Amino acid sequence: MNQPSPGLPADSPIPNGVPRGIGPGDLPRREKEGVLSAPILRHRRLHYFLDLLSAGYRQALQPDASFRSLRGERIALGIDIPELDTVPLWAARRADGSISIPFIEFILGQISQNLDEICGAPGLGSSPSLRSLSELRFAIGSILKEAAPEGEADSSLPRLKDVYLPASVFDRLCGAGGFTEQIFQQCTMILTEMAGTPGH
Secondary structure (H helix, E strand, O other), X not given: OOOEXXXXXXXXXXXXXXXXXXXXXXXXXXXXXXXXXXXHHHHHHHHHHHHHHHHHHHHHHOOOOOOOOOHHHHHHOOOOOHHHHHHHHHOEEOOOOOEXXXXXXXXXXXXXXXXXXXXXXXXXXXXXXXXXXXXXXXXXXXXXXXXXXXXXXXOXXXXXXXXXXXXXXXXXXXXXXXXXXXXXXXXXXXXXXXXXXXXX
């Protein structure tokens, strides 16, 4: 099985809430002034749910009581669902290698929704990074259908139900070179492009 994505170290802080891979000098002006622009907020929410997914994956593979909580990021983003703080704690792996991450369909749904908003944002053109994100959005959507209990597609709210998926699914999502790592890379490139675009 692949190891968790090296792009998501559990002990690496995000200074001043800046998304990974982007230096403070590269962010749009409104971010420097302490006011989050809508595109930056979308990227930060996406990063939070990607981090949450990766944290659950890491904990399922190698439980660690000292894992870094994402509570601060959740509160800063105004996500009023404290149950999400327990996701890494209750992630589990069965003897057959399949993995359960609490609220997996909700987390994937939020990732998919934020990718929709980023890919559909006006004024970003049609860069290779956006096209890559669009392809990843469809790939996440296909996994979401598999994760939804009894084929249900509604993932608007977290649901208490253990959903075990094959390890290969989580390898594609969170393993080295997987979807999570690719999304981080493409978002970094998009934010860098935005930093040099007037009006953002």
